[in-house]
Amino acid sequence: LRVVIIGGGAAGMAAASRIKRLQPKWDVKVFEASRYVSHAPCGIPFHVAGYVESLDDLCAYDVSFFREDRGIDVRIGSRVVEAGDGYVIVERNGEVEEHGWDHLLIATGTRPATLSAGCRVLEGVMCVGSIEDSVYIRDAAKKAKNIVIVGSGYLGIEMVDAMLRLHKKVTVIEMGSHPLPEYDVEIGELLKRNMEKLVEFRANERVLEIEGRDRVERVVTDKGEYKADLVVLCTGVEPNVELAKQLGAKIGDSGAIWTDEYLRTSVDGVFAAGDCAETTNIVTGRSDWIPLAAPANKMGYVAGSNIAGMNVRYPGSLKSQLTSFLDLEIGKAGLSEKEAVKAGYDVVSATVISRARAKYIPDGKSITLKMVAERNGRVLGVQAAGVGVSKRIYGASALLYKGANVEDFFFTDFPFYPPKSPVWDPLVIAARNLFRKLGIK
Ligand SMILES: Cc1cc2nc3c(=O)[nH]c(=O)nc-3n(C[C@H](O)[C@H](O)[C@H](O)COP(=O)(O)OP(=O)(O)OC[C@H]3O[C@@H](n4cnc5c(N)ncnc54)[C@H](O)[C@@H]3O)c2cc1C
Numbered sequence: 001l002r003v004v005i006i007g008g009g010a011a012g013m014a015a016a017s018r019i020k021r022l023q024p025k026w027d028v029k030v031f032e033a034s035r036y037v038s039h040a041p042c043g044i045p046f047h048v049a050g051y052v053e054s055l056d057d058l059c060a061y062d063v064s065f066f067r068e069d070r071g072i073d074v075r076i077g078s079r080v081v082e083a084g085d086g087y088v089i090v091e092r093n094g095e096v097e098e099h100g101w102d103h104l105l106i107a108t109g110t111r112p113a114t115l116s117a118g119c120r121v122l123e124g125v126m127c128v129g130s131i132e133d134s135v136y137i138r139d140a141a142k143k144a145k146n147i148v149i150v151g152s153g154y155l156g157i158e159m160v161d162a163m164l165r166l167h168k169k170v171t172v173i174e175m176g177s178h179p180l181p182e183y184d185v186e187i188g189e190l191l192k193r194n195m196e197k198l199v200e201f202r203a204n205e206r207v208l209e210i211e212g213r214d215r216v217e218r219v220v221t222d223k224g225e226y227k228a229d230l231v232v233l234c235t236g237v238e239p240n241v242e243l244a245k246q247l248g249a250k251i252g253d254s255g256a257i258w259t260d261e262y263l264r265t266s267v268d269g270v271f272a273a274g275d276c277a278e279t280t281n282i283v284t285g286r287s288d289w290i291p292l293a294a295p296a297n298k299m300g301y302v303a304g305s306n307i308a309g310m311n312v313r314y315p316g317s318l319k320s321q322l323t324s325f326l327d328l329e330i331g332k333a334g335l336s337e338k339e340a341v342k343a344g345y346d347v348v349s350a351t352v353i354s355r356a357r358a359k360y361i362p363d364g365k366s367i368t369l370k371m372v373a374e375r376n377g378r379v380l381g382v383q384a385a386g387v388g389v390s391k392r393i394y395g396a397s398a399l400l401y402k403g404a405n406v407e408d409f410f411f412t413d414f415p416f417y418p419p420k421s422p423v424w425d426p427l428v429i430a431a432r433n434l435f436r437k438l439g440i441k
Pocket of ligand 1: 006041045079081275
């Protein structure tokens with residue numbers, strides 16, 4: 001059978017590899033618009049900051065590995081410009097060609113959501129989308145004196161961090177009241193205080209214009225004007241769904257491609273996986289759009305398995321995430337309180353500030369952790385900032401996946417080792433604090 005995969009990112013290459021493993025004789029073609037496959041946009045901030053020298057190092061495997069070791073017909077520099085019943089039209093080096101398919105996987109990812117001005121509206125204005133953008137940003141950053149980052153979601157935070165490591169002067173413009181708008185204020189404010197020590201953080205401010213003659217010179221907001229010779233727009237992403245629409249596939253409320261739990265779209269023979277597709281939020285049980293790398297890889301694995309004839313269910317995602325700003329780790333699994341309230345839950349929450357280690361190993365480092373639960377005791381989410389965040393988010397993710405309640409969090413045996421954790425883990429203390437609010441003795 002002939003399989004066509006559109007997009008050679010995490011989801012597309014995971015699917016292609018799986019199909020070839022299960023059905024070695026099938027003809028599996030991957031069309032990828034850029035020059036890279038199995039690339040990791042997650043590595044862009046580290047490339048900009050200078051930790052990673054070559055873009056090739058941001059790719060899990062190179063094209064020849066997929067072609068020679070896995071037998072996948074990978075075509076780079078090949079953009080699918082049209083998709084219809086049983087065929088795709090591909091543009092490559094100005095030429096177009098048609099290819100047929102029996103199964104099609106759409107794995108086209110996202111693109112940066114722009115302000116009205118758009119990406120690259122002027123020389124010196126950039127979005128952070130593909131790894132190819134990274135070279136431009138890094139070169140421009142090295143020469144820049146005044147850098148403005150618009151937006152302070154995790155992408156914005158990581159770009160600010162990268163610019164600080166290049167010893168640059170940075171202004172951040174955020175229309176919300178604190179960075180990481182999906183997090184609650186207890187975590188957002190802590191991060192904001194840390195950022196304000198090193199950058200000009202302009203909260204509750206909206207960009208109106210990005211101005212300049214031959215290249216960018218300033219950013220104009222509803223409250224002021226900021227000199228800029230590099231502006232990086234980190235204003236979110238939106239799913240690439242044009243080809244899915246051409247095929248007549250249903251688009252979900254989130255704007256991403258609707259899929260069932262086997263990652264089939266509403267069109268026969270067409271699957272979708274990764275950032276372009278909707279999935280289930282494991283906490284709410286509702287459809288959600290969760291554009292993150294770990295789910296994208298697994299969705300690719302599941303879609304590939306099912307295309308190859310298996311019947312694997314994708315349970316969804318918890319939206320677990322980690323990021324950092326210099327030494328401050330920040331992470332979240334499940335819902336924040338504001339997300340939970342918006343989803344209609346009646347919630348209780350507890351925020352604890354705990355030592356990061358045993359008290360006889362003093363270093364002044366702490367972790368702030370917030371737990372949100374439903375009135376029936378089921379935990380809906382955990383967020384944290386400070387030191388030792390990642391292990392708490394890993395632990396919380398595992399428990400949330402199983403629908404754990406506050407007693408499960410309390411009684412889980414999180415290990416104790418003086419240099420690494422206090423004997424009463426912050427997850428345990430937060431759960432215990434919720435006992436009181438929930439009337440549990
Ligand atoms: C700067 C940055 C940092 C990030 N950090 C993290 C992180 O720390 N943790 C995390 O979980 N996630 C992170 N992400 C998100 C993560 O990169 C994505 O979730 C993941 O790459 C999604 O994989 P995907 O295969 O669905 O899409 P992508 O990796 O975007 O791949 C889609 C591919 O499709 C190709 N394509 C699109 N349209 C066409 C077409 N018409 N024809 C041919 N090819 C096409 C694109 O060129 C692209 O290569 C980050 C993203 C960015 C931008």
